Amino acid sequence: xxxxxxxxxxxxxxxxxxxGEVGAELAKEIGRAPCLAVVLIGDDxxxxxxxxxxxxRTEAAGLKSIEIRKPAETTEAEAIxxxxxxxxxxxxxxxxxxxxxxxxxxxxRVIGEIDPDKDVDxxxxxxxxxIVLGKPGLRPCTPAGCVLLAxxxxxxxxxxxxxxxxxxxxxxxxAALLFLEKNAxxxxxxxxxxxxxxxxxxxxxxxxAVGRPExxxxxxxxxxxxxxxxxxxxxxxxxxxEGKTRLxxxxxxxxxxxxxxxxxPVPGGIGPMTIAMLLRNTVIAAATRSGKNLxxxx
Numbered sequence: 001x002x003x004x005x006x007x008x009x010x011x012x013x014x015x016x017x018x019x020g021e022v023g024a025e026l027a028k029e030i031g032r033a034p035c036l037a038v039v040l041i042g043d044d045x046x047x048x049x050x051x052x053x054x055x056x057r058t059e060a061a062g063l064k065s066i067e068i069r070k071p072a073e074t075t076e077a078e079a080i081x082x083x084x085x086x087x088x089x090x091x092x093x094x095x096x097x098x099x100x101x102x103x104x105x106x107x108x109r110v111i112g113e114i115d116p117d118k119d120v121d122x123x124x125x126x127x128x129x130x131i132v133l134g135k136p137g138l139r140p141c142t143p144a145g146c147v148l149l150a151x152x153x154x155x156x157x158x159x160x161x162x163x164x165x166x167x168x169x170x171x172x173x174x175a176a177l178l179f180l181e182k183n184a185x186x187x188x189x190x191x192x193x194x195x196x197x198x199x200x201x202x203x204x205x206x207x208x209a210v211g212r213p214e215x216x217x218x219x220x221x222x223x224x225x226x227x228x229x230x231x232x233x234x235x236x237x238x239x240x241x242e243g244k245t246r247l248x249x250x251x252x253x254x255x256x257x258x259x260x261x262x263x264x265p266v267p268g269g270i271g272p273m274t275i276a277m278l279l280r281n282t283v284i285a286a287a288t289r290s291g292k293n294l295x296x297x298x
Contacts, residue, residue, distance in 0.1 A: 023286070095118045157183065162205045209230035227262070
């Protein structure tokens with residue numbers, strides 16, 4: 001048996017297109033396109049790429065994009081003032097502050113200023129609380145993308161055993177809660193977990209999200225399981241030439257692909273889904289803020 005590749009890039013393109021369609025219909029009702037504002041402070045190269053991709057895909061979907069760029073010397077007070085200004089701007093539906101921020105800025109304080117109804121990254125305390133309480137709200141993009149891909153592969157997730165490796169507030173914890181919403185049975189594994197390989201072998205759905213290259217080995221995965229690899233790590237690739245690198249996930253793809261049921265590649269798996277869910281959240285935020293209904297299948 002060879003695992004079926006879950007093409008996150010193709011699914012993300014579908015979601016982008018659907019967000020554009022629903023956003024266009026919503027624009028007819030509210031008189032403007034749903035709007036996403038992205039704040040980039042500093043000159044981190046990876047952040048530059050991420051923001052460029054977000055802006056490109058937002059505009060390609062027919063949504064409005066606002067890009068605010070500030071130098072690395074920007075103070076925390078100035079960053080907070082930017083967020084407060086976007087909160088007050090009624091034409092802005094979603095706010096995303098690109099991480100990491102320069103050292104002099106406390107990211108938690110800046111994120112904490114975002115209006116929860118515009119928190120399209122799902123990172124504020126209120127957004128987290130809404131997940132825990134099962135209340136409507138904007139869900140974190142990467143975890144939401146994981147759940148959607150799992151449903152595409154497996155259908156109904158009720159009763160599935162899910163093991164999430166990693167307990168970060170960005171992916172691990174919210175992913176566990178979102179799978180729980182789907183009536184899966186969820187275990188969060190972490191650095192203190194005893195006999196992690198044995199625990200992983202119980203999983204119908206395995207979600208490595210720790211940032212350790214190829215940590216999950218082939219014999220950790222139950223035959224037929226679905227592996228959703230959140231990790232993205234750059235490692236040396238001398239076989240490609242001196243100084244060359246390549247991207248790998250937290251799962252040892254070549255070891256696992258031969259007996260898993262489904263697996264997301266790296267790159268091209270979970271990564272593209274993050275921006276797709278961001279666009280979806282922007283449309284949801286625009287509808288919620290304007291008191292409009294969205295299609296039941298959105």
